[in-house]
Amino acid sequence: MLPLTIAFPVFDPIAISIGPFAIRWYALAYIGGIVLGWIYARALIRSTKLWGGPAPITLVQMDDFILWVTIGIILGGRTGYVLFYNLDFFIQHPAEIFELWKGGMSFHGGFMGCVVAVMLFCWKRDIPVLSLGDITCAVGPIGLFLGRLANFINSELWGRAADPSLPWAMVFPNGGPLPRHPSQLYEAGLEGIALFVILALMIRVGALKRPGLILGSFITLYALARITGEFFREPDPQLGFLWGGLTMGMLLSVPMVVAGIAIIATALRRKPVQHDPPSAARTTQGTP
Secondary structure, three states, X not given: OOOOOEEOOOOOOEEEEEOOEEEEHHHHHHHHHHHHHHHHHHHHHHOHHHHOOOOOOOHHHHHHXXXXXXXXXXXXXXXXXXXXXXXXXXXXOHHHHHOXXXXXXXXXXHHHHHHHHHHHHHHHHOOOHHHHHHHHHHHHHHHHHHHHHHHHHOOOOOEOEOOOOOOOOEEOOOOOOOOEOOHHHHHHHHHHHHHHHHHHHHHHOOHHHOOOHHHHHHHHHHHHHHHHHHOOEOOXXXXXXXXXXXXXXHHHHHHHHHHHHHHXXXXXXXXXXXXXXXXXXXXXXOOO
16 A cells, blocks of 8 residues: 555445345435435424525425435436436346446436426425425435445545545545545535535525525535536546546536526525415325
């Protein structure tokens, strides 16, 4: 091993094993992100101060939405990975599309799955799309943070080769002999911690009173964080570098920057809203 590099702390990718059943850290990251996000979303809904009145979404509706968004994340994330990152392989091995335990999820696909879940749920329950989108995006960095930590534990999606003098460069067990950037931790910090703090501060100063502002900010800031992280992350081996040295993650993030800025501009042009209490009909609806 080269001097001044850090030996990768080898983790068992299986967190819990009971007989033939095994739960991996990656699965726990998804579960933890959804549960913690649900708790935080309920706290946001309870605070009338943040909304300028009662939230336009009830706690019961948020509880019901968790199943919808979970399905959207899984279906969208897997579909995005198949289409954007490994289409040729899955065309030849279509049965493996359903083998989720082998890994392979795409954030951009998962985000689109969330968008579809939000729109369908709001249409079904007659609630504001932008407000539910704001809540969903406000809690999103929690799952992103845990997911990137799981990537690190699994020794996957590691970074590009780094200068050996970099104090925190690591030699990953499946990344060859070169010291590399621990890009999973960079992304955990940018997409998780930094993004969560910025959105939380925006919420504290009244962003939820402008529907779509948190949604647009999340889209823009995530995309910028992802593009930054991609400069340190080794491209997927089946894709490598694309046009002009760009990666797939960069190319998929560029439209997000444009869309996010447009949503922010639209939200800022509107006057802050004072939300009315949810109607009795919507308050009493349960899971269909």
